[in-house]
Amino acid sequence: MSVVRQWAVVDAPPEDVWEVVADPRNLPRWNRYIKSVHDVPEDGLKVGSTYWTEMGVMGVSFRIKAQVEDIDPPRFTRIHLSGPLDAVVRTWVRPVGSRRSRLEHEIVYRLKGGPIGALIARGLQMLGAPALLRRGLRAQKRQAEA
Numbered sequence: 001m002s003v004v005r006q007w008a009v010v011d012a013p014p015e016d017v018w019e020v021v022a023d024p025r026n027l028p029r030w031n032r033y034i035k036s037v038h039d040v041p042e043d044g045l046k047v048g049s050t051y052w053t054e055m056g057v058m059g060v061s062f063r064i065k066a067q068v069e070d071i072d073p074p075r076f077t078r079i080h081l082s083g084p085l086d087a088v089v090r091t092w093v094r095p096v097g098s099r100r101s102r103l104e105h106e107i108v109y110r111l112k113g114g115p116i117g118a119l120i121a122r123g124l125q126m127l128g129a130p131a132l133l134r135r136g137l138r139a140q141k142r143q144a145e146a
Contacts, residue, residue, distance in 0.1 A: 002109055003109075004109075005107075006130065007102055009096055012099070013099050017093045018074030021140055022073065027053060033132075036054040047069065050068075052064065062084055064084075075093055086112060088109075
């Protein structure tokens with residue numbers, strides 16, 4: 001298992017940050033490898049909710065299932081990802097002063113075997129998982145501060 005963790009201070013209150021990060025439909029805005037998101041519950045995420053992401057890396061497309069394991073709006077969520085990538089994504093939003101927040105993500109992941117897993121592993125090595133998460137975090141920060 002590999003672990004990646006990144007955080008940033010966002011110039012927005014926790015509720016505004018949560019509104020951005022708790023909507024999976026925003027994922028393609030933060031990660032260019034996520035092509036689309038499907039089946040997001042219209043009434044928002046809760047424990048047991050599932051949705052799907054369509055990803056593309058180096059010309060190969062694959063689907064990742066996401067299932068909410070724990071959620072405590074506007075503070076915390078834990079989402080399990082399954083497919084060629086097996087991961088748990090934890091997100092924390094904590095107040096920092098009166099109108100700022102600390103946004104933190106932790107991803108614990110392992111890649112499954114097979115050709116798609118090998119392709120994802122190569123992509124993560126080339127691009128670097130910490131850099132991908134840092135780029136996504138910066139995009140979330142910009143969106144929450146807009």
